[in-house]
Amino acid sequence: MPTFQAPRGTRDLLPADRVLWARAEASLRDLAARYGYREIETPLFEASAVFERGVGAVTDIVEKELFRVSPSRGEEREPWALRPEATAGIVRAYIEHGLHTQPQPVRLSLYGAMFRYDRPQAGRYRQFYQWDIEAIGDAGPAIDAEIIELGSRFYRSLGLAMVEARLNTIGDPVCRPGYLKALTAYYQTRIGEFPDLARTRLVSNPLRLLDSKDPAMVEINRHAPSMWDHLCDPCAEHFAAVRVHLDALGIPYRLSPEIVRGLDYYTRTTFEFVRPGAEGQQDALGGGGRYDGLVELLGGKPTPAIGFALGMDRIVHAMQEATAEGGAASADAAVPIAVIVGADPDDTVTRLRIATDLRATGLAVRADLARRKLGRQLEAAVRDGARYAVIVGDELPDGLVQLRDLGAASQKPVAVSALAALLRRKASAAGPG
């Protein structure tokens, strides 16, 4: 066993892994830019209160899962926590920097690491990665549809066509209390059938009982009153309008009353992206909703907003499975067009100098600097995926090297001074693959 290992719940992404990650990240950056969601970066940690107030102090998230950090010294008094999600920090930044003075809505995109302190298992890490999209300052249903369509497109761009959008509405502070009253009243009539854990939850967060996976609760929920029957007129109109927009865009979705968000600042639209057939609890690949109450809760003016977050760890996992099922393997960006090898293993100066000169012209080349014999150098070049080898040998005093086509196993002498232009032409001619 090595002396040190990655901390519990974290892992190293080795170069072979990073290829897939980079592809997903490139796709999301491209999409965000084209949809007008501009990148923002917030600190990895914030005052704990940002999350506690935003999320609710009595929830498991804060009591159990918040990754708290405290300064080991100094005058800082405020307890900090690593960000468990992106929204609270983004909203804090929106308020702090007066982004309400910019044209509304402000469309924002953030990709990065999030942290939670709970017991790890596959697809659930203490350090994990999320892509977060927020549109702050627009109450209309069209922006809801834009964001859901953006999420759908992202999955499709990665070849995850099976991902399914699920849509719901949870009302707003006008109509939800009445619904909660009706729901609680119904649950009271059947509390005798409740599993133990569900009983405590009936008090703390009855809405959450709707997405319980306990068979008894599923049966009870079958006859539970529906939020949809209790919506106030504005909420009902909003919900209908979101669906009109999605239908107009041709975005398939399933209406799913169990998609709830347990927190008070969530309003109206909620949605998730799931992968049917995923093992265990790993089927949710992302989700979001409207949070018209959060900006005010964190000290800003009342401001409508909607956002969503996609878990990259699970997305990459899904991509790996899709690749294993016969999809195309992705290309490694670090494959060189040529490797500079030499007959004299010790002459690393010449090899490094030629490689450096070629790289200065923009080419992707690598010099073999391990002092091994020529055969080993060629072998390594082939296994690196290089198409050419530049062989430095006795011809060098005449200004010549051998340019060897590793695929065709043929070679010809080339002037060192002509190498860059020649390789550039080869690189652009054949293209990747």
Added chain:
RNA sequence: GUGGCCUUAGCUCAACCGGCAGAGCAUCGGAUUGUGGAUCCGAAGGUUAUGGGUUCGACCCCCAUAGGCCACCCCA
């Protein structure tokens, strides 16, 4: 945070009832000194996750710890 299963070389795994820790792949080197993913030969790689205990003797049995996985809790 609760319960269960698991941990042998970088990776995938062997090792009889408790009796000298091995293989394949990968890595590095060699196969008459300037040419390849194959083949052959060789080397290196281990306190059997860690620490205790039982035993003449422990990869094997017992306890603890760490880590992984699974189911809960939860999923902002």
